[in-house]
Amino acid sequence: MNSINFQILCAGPGLGFYVPGLKLCDQLRERGVSADVDVIEGLLLDEKQDNVAKAKKLFHENFTFAKTAQLVAKDLSPFLDRDKVSKLFSAWDKKDIRKFVLFSGFWLPIIDEYVDKGSYKSFTVVLCHVDCDYSTSWGLFPNVNSEYIQLWVCNWETKAVNFHFETALHGNLSYNGIYNNLLVHGGGWGIGNYQDAVAELIDSPYSLNILGYQHKDLNMTSCRCKYFYLDPNWKNWIKDDGGNCQYPSIKSVGDEFTELYDSTKVISFDDLCNESGAIVSKPGGGTLIDSLSFETPLIILDPFGEYEQKNGLLWELLGLGISFNDWKRDGFSNKILLDIHQNLKRKKKDTISIAEYLIEL
Numbered sequence: 001m002n003s004i005n006f007q008i009l010c011a012g013p014g015l016g017f018y019v020p021g022l023k024l025c026d027q028l029r030e031r032g033v034s035a036d037v038d039v040i041e042g043l044l045l046d047e048k049q050d051n052v053a054k055a056k057k058l059f060h061e062n063f064t065f066a067k068t069a070q071l072v073a074k075d076l077s078p079f080l081d082r083d084k085v086s087k088l089f090s091a092w093d094k095k096d097i098r099k100f101v102l103f104s105g106f107w108l109p110i111i112d113e114y115v116d117k118g119s120y121k122s123f124t125v126v127l128c129h130v131d132c133d134y135s136t137s138w139g140l141f142p143n144v145n146s147e148y149i150q151l152w153v154c155n156w157e158t159k160a161v162n163f164h165f166e167t168a169l170h171g172n173l174s175y176n177g178i179y180n181n182l183l184v185h186g187g188g189w190g191i192g193n194y195q196d197a198v199a200e201l202i203d204s205p206y207s208l209n210i211l212g213y214q215h216k217d218l219n220m221t222s223c224r225c226k227y228f229y230l231d232p233n234w235k236n237w238i239k240d241d242g243g244n245c246q247y248p249s250i251k252s253v254g255d256e257f258t259e260l261y262d263s264t265k266v267i268s269f270d271d272l273c274n275e276s277g278a279i280v281s282k283p284g285g286g287t288l289i290d291s292l293s294f295e296t297p298l299i300i301l302d303p304f305g306e307y308e309q310k311n312g313l314l315w316e317l318l319g320l321g322i323s324f325n326d327w328k329r330d331g332f333s334n335k336i337l338l339d340i341h342q343n344l345k346r347k348k349k350d351t352i353s354i355a356e357y358l359i360e361l
Contacts, residue, residue, distance in 0.1 A: 006035040006358070007097045009111070010236070011104035011137065012052065013059065015188025015248060016286030018236050020130055021103045022245060023165050027355035036095075037245040038088065040076060040106045042237035048079045049237070056232070060190040060213050063302075070305050073136045077109045089114055099124045101358065105137035112145065124361055125149065128354075130285030132156040132314050133307040149361070153354070154288060156310040159317060161347055163354040167293050168270055182299070183276040185211035188248070190230070192282040193302045197324055198225070201280070204332045209272055211250070218253060227253040228267055270294070278337050280324065283312035291320065292348055297340035299324050319343040 006028055010021035021037055028035040041052055059066035092114065098121065100111055105127075115123050125148040129138065132154040144150075154161040182201065186194040190213030201208055208225045212218045218227045231249040240246050250267045273279060273294040280299040281287045288311055291298040298321035303309040315321035320343055322336060330336055 005095055005097050006033060006099045006101060007092060007095075008035060008037045009040070009100060009102045009104070009107040010037055010245070011040040011106050012236055013055065013189055014191075014284065014286070015236075016130055016284045016289075017104045017135075017137075018188070018245075019247065019286055020128075020165060020289055021101070022247060024101065024355060024358075025245075026168070027166050027353075028359070031355065031359065033359060034095075036243075039237045039245060040104060040110075041235075043080045043084045043088065043110075044076070045079055045081045049235075052235070053232070056189050057214075060186070063191055063193065063304075066189075066191050067304060070136050073140065075109060075140055076106050080110075085110065089117070093118075098122065099126075099358075099361070101126045101128050103128050103130065105135075105139070105141050108141045108144065115145070126151050126358065126361070129153060130289060131307045131311055132285075132288075133310045135285070135307045136305065151354075151357075153285070154311075154314060156314055159314065161292065161314075161318065161320075161351055163357065164348050164351045165289050165293050166353055166355065167274070168268075180205065181207040181209055181276055182278050182280050183209045183211075183272050183296075184280040186213070187282055187284045187287065187304070188230075189213070190217070191304060194281060197280050197299075197301055200324075200328065201332070205334075206277065206332065209276065212253070228272065229253050277334070278340075283308050283315060283321070285311065288315060291315070292344060292351070295341055295344040295348060297321060297337045297344065299327055318347065320347060 008021045008025050010018045012018060018039065025035045025037050041049060100123065102111060111125055115125065127148055128151045130153050133156045153163045184194055184198055186192045198208060198210060202224060210225055210227050212227050212229050214232060229251045231251065234249045236245065250269055252267050273290045273296055276296055278297040278299050279287060279291055280301065282301045282304055283298065284304065287298065298315055300312040300315065300321050300323045303312055316323065320340060322340065327336065
């Protein structure tokens with residue numbers, strides 16, 4: 001391993017501030033660079049960790065509640081277990097971490113504390129924005145250390161896409177217009193109007209791969225729909241036996257619900273993205289990353305907040321996606337998807353690998 005040590009700091013809600021961090025970690029390790037991931041939820045008091053599952057369920061069941069809750073989000077510092085924070089700082093000291101990449105603003109008070117504590121050291125702190133404008137957690141902390149590096153994967157102000165995340169498929173993408181299926185989901189927590197889109201797409205020429213989040217999401221009556229189940233009991237702060245954060249557990253759903261937890265049916269979400277004619281979802285930052293990484297058109301559903309609205313507008317402006325209503329008016333045209341795919345392919349070539357960029361800092 002290279003002597004450079006990266007610590008990648010991720011968070012919920014959803015998966016857009018989590019999975020990109022895991023992918024970055026994988027890409028750095030593939031290059032011989034030492035990297036690890038920590039998740040803010042792992043530092044919460046135990047009783048506050050119990051609230052995460054409750055919030056996930058409420059957000060999934062009530063989009064209006066989710067959008068309102070976002071407006072009253074607050075600094076998590078008072079809800080952290082100080083013993084857990086102290087142990088984390090000790091682990092960073094032991095590894096002599098000098099480079100941090102933050103995917104969520106919730107980490108800012110913690111990293112400020114750690115940097116101040118080690119003021120005699122030289123640190124590189126990168127604030128990685130996966131949305132094209134400030135998402136909720138970043139907006140809580142307007143006064144950021146001027147020495148921290150602001151990295152925008154895409155940027156509403158400049159109307160640009162700057163970076164891409166490489167895929168586990170190493171660029172061997174198979175999109176060639178033959179795929180007649182759509183991947184439909186509501187982000188990591190299953191929020192938004194994606195289920196309404198499913199109802200409208202049932203009679204379209206496409207088959208549907210649908211991500212379900214609760215048993216009641218799974219409607220097995222249509223042969224045009226195939227369901228995949230994101231285990232609601234999975235927790236992003238639970239690490240494996242090797243101390244690594246884990247990708248969410250997604251299972252293929254068989255004809256019987258008893259097959260939901262069949263370990264032989266674990267599915268790669270990357271494969272689902274790569275083998276889809278389009279992704280139908282709200283325009284979260286993680287979904288934009290998937291769309292560009294796999295050169296898969298994004299059919300844009302209702303956004304979760306103002307920053308996601310700008311994400312969707314940017315993707316439309318650059319010809320990388322189309323709103324669901326506009327695509328519907330065009331008769332769910334396959335030609336439009338092929339044109340968008342070509343735009344994504346060209347745009348990806350114009351961007352920089354985020355892993356390569358960070359290694360050079």
